[in-house]
Amino acid sequence: MKIERLPLAGLAMITPTRLGDHRGYFSEIFKDGWFRENIEDATFVQENESFSAAPGTVRGLHFQIDPFAQGKLVRCIAGKIFDVAVDIRAGSPTYGQWFGTELSMEKGEQLWIPAGFAHGFATLVPDCIISYKVTSPYSAVSDRGLLWNDPAIGIEWPVPIDNAILSGKDRAQPPLADLPPFFQY
Ligand SMILES: Cc1cn([C@H]2C[C@H](O)[C@@H](COP(=O)(O)OP(=O)(O)O[C@H]3O[C@H](C)C(=O)[C@H](O)[C@H]3O)O2)c(=O)[nH]c1=O
Numbered sequence: 309m310k311i312e313r314l315p316l317a318g319l320a321m322i323t324p325t326r327l328g329d330h331r332g333y334f335s336e337i338f339k340d341g342w343f344r345e346n347i348e349d350a351t352f353v354q355e356n357e358s359f360s361a362a363p364g365t366v367r368g369l370h371f372q373i374d375p376f377a378q379g380k381l382v383r384c385i386a387g388k389i390f391d392v393a394v395d396i397r398a399g400s401p402t403y404g405q406w407f408g409t410e411l412s413m414e415k416g417e418q419l420w421i422p423a424g425f426a427h428g429f430a431t432l433v434p435d436c437i438i439s440y441k442v443t444s445p446y447s448a449v450s451d452r453g454l455l456w457n458d459p460a461i462g463i464e465w466p467v468p469i470d471n472a473i474l475s476g477k478d479r480a481q482p483p484l485a486d487l488p489p490f491f492q493y
Pocket residue numbers: 356358367368370371427428429445446475
C-alpha cells in the first residue's frame with residue numbers, strides 16, 4: 309500500500325498494490341492492522357455503496373455530527389469521480405479549505421477522510437459506483453450538510469455547474485458562513 313499525506317492535515321491517499329498476472333490482478337484493499345498502524349486507530353462499523361448513472365452527478369457535501377461523526381475511507385469501484393473533502397474543524401489553519409482528487413476503478417486509489425471534514429463527489433463518467441467504509445453507523449438525526457458550490461469554499465468542480473444533478477436536500481444545504489462549530493481542530 310502506498311500512502312500520500314495531503315495538504316489538509318489528516319487526509320491521506322492510499323493506493324493498494326495490484327499483483328498482476330496473465331489473468332488480471334489481485335489486490336489487498338484493506339487490512340485493519342495496517343490501517344491502524346499507518347493511518348488512524350479507527351474501527352469501521354459500516355460499508356456503503358452508491359451508484360450514480362449520469363456524469364455530472366454531485367452528492368454532498370455531507371458529514372455526521374457527534375456522537376456519530378464519521379471517518380470515511382472512499383474508493384471508486386466503477387467509473388471515475390472527483391472526490392472532495394472540506395476542512396470544517398474550528399480552529400484549523402486550513403478551515404474552509406478544500407482538497408479534491410480523482411478516484412477511479414482504473415487506478416484503485418482510496419481517500420481517507422477523518423471526522424471533521426465534509427465530503428462530496430462529482431461523477432466524471434456514466435455509471436459510477438463508490439464504496440466506502442465509515443467509522444460510525446448512519447444516524448439520520450446526525451446527518452448535516454454544506455452547500456456544494458458555496459463561493460466561500462470555491463471548489464473547482466470539473467463538471468458543468470449549471471447542469472449538475474443533485475438531490476433536493478443537496479440543493480438546499482447551508483453555506484459555510486452558517487455552519488456551527490461542530491468540530492474542533
Ligand atoms: C448515508 C446513508 C443514507 N441512507 C439513506 C438515506 C436516504 O434515504 C438514502 C440516500 O441518502 P443520501 O441522499 O444522503 O445519499 P448520498 O447523497 O449518496 O449521501 C452520501 O454520500 C455522500 C457523498 C457522503 O459522504 C455521505 O456518506 C452520504 O451522505 O439512503 C442510509 O440508509 N444509510 C446511510 O448510511
